[in-house]
Amino acid sequence: MAQGNPEELLPGIYKITVPPPCEWMPPTSSYLLFSGKEAVVIDPGYPDPDVIEMLKELVPKGLKFTVILTHGHIDHCAASGILMESRRARVMVHEMDVEKVSLGAVRALKMRKKEVEAHWRALGFERIGELWEALRRLEDLYPEPLKDISPLPREVTVGDKSLMVIHTPGHTAGSVCLLPVSYTHLTLPTN
Numbered sequence: 001m002a003q004g005n006p007e008e009l010l011p012g013i014y015k016i017t018v019p020p021p022c023e024w025m026p027p028t029s030s031y032l033l034f035s036g037k038e039a040v041v042i043d044p045g046y047p048d049p050d051v052i053e054m055l056k057e058l059v060p061k062g063l064k065f066t067v068i069l070t071h072g073h074i075d076h077c078a079a080s081g082i083l084m085e086s087r088r089a090r091v092m093v094h095e096m097d098v099e100k101v102s103l104g105a106v107r108a109l110k111m112r113k114k115e116v117e118a119h120w121r122a123l124g125f126e127r128i129g130e131l132w133e134a135l136r137r138l139e140d141l142y143p144e145p146l147k148d149i150s151p152l153p154r155e156v157t158v159g160d161k162s163l164m165v166i167h168t169p170g171h172t173a174g175s176v177c178l179l180p181v182s183y184t185h186l187t188l189p190t191n
Contacts, residue, residue, distance in 0.1 A: 006032065006058065016054070018045030020075070022137070028075045036159025038064045041089075042178065044079035052082055065089040068156060068163070071175040072097030074106070074138055081146050094167060095151035097174025102149050106139040152176060 006014040012034040017027050028045030032055070039059045044067055045051065059065060065087045069077045072093055080101065083089040093101050100108045109116050117128055125131060156163045162181040169175055 006054070016051060018048050018051050021046050025075065032058065033158055035161045037062065038066065038159040040066045040068055040158045041083065042068045043070055043076040044083055045075060047079040047082050052079060059087070066158070067091040068152065068178065069093040069097070069101060070178065071172040072100035073172065077101050084146065090150060091146065092150045092152045092156070094174030094176050096169070097172055098149050098151055100172065101146060103145050104139060106135045107145065109135065155181065
């Protein structure tokens with residue numbers, strides 16, 4: 001699948017591959033769900049102009065538009081501000097990542113600079129200045145801190161469908177998994 005082109009996984013559920021802003025970063029997988037008069041984008045990714053334009057075309061203006069973030073890293077949430085502004089999208093993330101998303105992950109790291117640098121050194125990184133420079137370039141993806149980020153409830157309703165929010169800390173303190181409630185009755189096949 002070409003990057004940016006939506007791939008229909010199930011009726012009303014699309015996967016979008018968002019290209020990265022730098023060649024050394026991986027692309028992001030975003031998901032678009034439609035249900036009734038609502039649309040949800042899960043992890044909109046980087047603010048790629050082609051993907052933002054495609055979302056404008058795919059999601060009619062009259063639909064209620066929500067962004068759900070599975071965690072607060074820049075590769076999953078950087079486009080949130082554009083969608084908030086251009087589509088009046090509501091943005092939701094687990095309460096433990098609200099500050100990270102509101103400030104931008106790089107600004108949040110800078111606030112804990114000594115702690116972060118000690119962690120990097122413990123991991124064996126020696127060229128700390130180069131890491132901060134790479135992060136400074138990423139910070140440009142967040143022109144301003146985001147306002148009005150909402151904490152995720154335990155369940156999100158999208159039209160006539162519901163997504164159960166499962167807190168899975170580890171990757172970030174506020175990492176979550178989303179499980180469609182209508183699929184919770186299914187059993188996994190056994191080998």
